[in-house]
Amino acid sequence: xxxxxxxTIESNxxxxxxxxTVGNVTINATGITAPTYVINTSAVAIxxxxxxxxxxxxxxxxxVVVNNAPNVFPNPLDIYEWASAATLSNCLISRDTTIExxxxxxxxFKIVPTGTDPHFxxxxxxxxxxxxxxxxxxxxxxxxxxxxxxxxxxxAQFLLPLPANSSGNYGTAGIANAFPSATLIGNTWTYxxxxxxxxxxxxxxxxxxxxxxxxxxxxxxxxxxxxxQRVFSNTIPTETVNTQLFTxxxxxxxxxxxxxxxxxxxxxxxxxxxxxxxxxxxxxSGGGGAFVYGYFIANNLSATQxxxxxxxxxxxxxxxxxxxxxxxxxxxxxxxxxxxxSTGAAGGGGGWLSxxxxxxxxxxxxxxxxxxxxxxxxxxxxxxxGAGNITRSGQSIYxxxxxxLTTFFSGANSVYxxxxxxxxxxxxxxxxxxxxxxxxxxxxxSIPxxxxxxNATSIGAGARGEVRVYTLxxxx
Numbered sequence: 001x002x003x004x005x006x007x008t009i010e011s012n013x014x015x016x017x018x019x020x021t022v023g024n025v026t027i028n029a030t031g032i033t034a035p036t037y038v039i040n041t042s043a044v045a046i047x048x049x050x051x052x053x054x055x056x057x058x059x060x061x062x063x064v065v066v067n068n069a070p071n072v073f074p075n076p077l078d079i080y081e082w083a084s085a086a087t088l089s090n091c092l093i094s095r096d097t098t099i100e101x102x103x104x105x106x107x108x109f110k111i112v113p114t115g116t117d118p119h120f121x122x123x124x125x126x127x128x129x130x131x132x133x134x135x136x137x138x139x140x141x142x143x144x145x146x147x148x149x150x151x152x153x154x155x156a157q158f159l160l161p162l163p164a165n166s167s168g169n170y171g172t173a174g175i176a177n178a179f180p181s182a183t184l185i186g187n188t189w190t191y192x193x194x195x196x197x198x199x200x201x202x203x204x205x206x207x208x209x210x211x212x213x214x215x216x217x218x219x220x221x222x223x224x225x226x227x228x229q230r231v232f233s234n235t236i237p238t239e240t241v242n243t244q245l246f247t248x249x250x251x252x253x254x255x256x257x258x259x260x261x262x263x264x265x266x267x268x269x270x271x272x273x274x275x276x277x278x279x280x281x282x283x284x285s286g287g288g289g290a291f292v293y294g295y296f297i298a299n300n301l302s303a304t305q306x307x308x309x310x311x312x313x314x315x316x317x318x319x320x321x322x323x324x325x326x327x328x329x330x331x332x333x334x335x336x337x338x339x340x341x342s343t344g345a346a347g348g349g350g351g352w353l354s355x356x357x358x359x360x361x362x363x364x365x366x367x368x369x370x371x372x373x374x375x376x377x378x379x380x381x382x383x384x385x386g387a388g389n390i391t392r393s394g395q396s397i398y399x400x401x402x403x404x405l406t407t408f409f410s411g412a413n414s415v416y417x418x419x420x421x422x423x424x425x426x427x428x429x430x431x432x433x434x435x436x437x438x439x440x441x442x443x444x445x446s447i448p449x450x451x452x453x454x455n456a457t458s459i460g461a462g463a464r465g466e467v468r469v470y471t472l473x474x475x476x
Contacts, residue, residue, distance in 0.1 A: 104225025288418025
């Protein structure tokens, strides 16, 4: 009778099940912990299948590793069970229970050659796919082999690892990896172990194994305990990325390969910066446009999607300057920065929920910066406060920076949103790490979303926004 050796039971070496039945004896197996189980039996079944040994559980056995995974042979201790359905060429095969067991302790598998090139067809069909693989993957095959006389097995007379394509067909996926010769002493089990690399091509998708017999001498061969293990995978996850950049209104088109529900659409966008200029109270500047990001599953989006890119606000020549307009994609909106308003106060930065508040210089919501008692001119998702003659401009992380005012305060910074403009040549403009910088009296605001500087000519306009859409799929 053969032995089943369970060398590893994963999940902290604990097998959790209702019961373990060996013959007519039932053992409650809940919580049993042991490094090794040796059970004399001829078969194993999970669930209700008929066998000498049945492992049952209420719902599932999450981690039961039989025959020392990652071995990918269906049953290395009974190779005949795997190979008996194969088409034979110049040989006979059997499960030999009369010969002494190998150290693996399985049911020896016997090949009796009847002619030249004895082998059987465990290849060139999906039936015989053992595991996925790719060109240049490295594997190890090991086990025991025996002959009924002294013999040297030449290359291609032992075991042939074969690459197969996605349909399981050998030939278009590369060449065989023939083993080197092996010298056997008659009637003695010999352990073998071989590291090999798949010599495939771009079509390689699976690995198959064809045991062969000797071409000369017609000695009988036995195999036992074959183990095939992956040593190194050359297949690493790769990215497929589609990038669509919008600098003006347009239409996003879903990539043709985004069809299996696993693709992620990432959207980054900025609203337009507010306009700067010369109000009645002197030079003032606009607030920066907000930055907004969002994630979508590609299947949840239509095949096409309208995209709006916010415009920079026009400059002012003695009156109110225009706000930057909003950018949008699906249900996302990136609000524009506030422009200078009529009394010469600077504009607040755009926030995630609104543009800056007109005639108040507050940054856009949520919790935009302000000069209200006890509040801060800075914000995180809202816009920064637009400077007044007693309160500095406010900074933000995702919202736009507040604009600066004449010689009182410089433009404010933002991490992702547009920076606020500078209201006077002697003051500095707000900077942004990922967005555009605010303008100055002599330099235009930069894209995307910088607030306009204190200049009544076109150089004082806010910078336009931008929408960037990335569609990403991870494949392996």
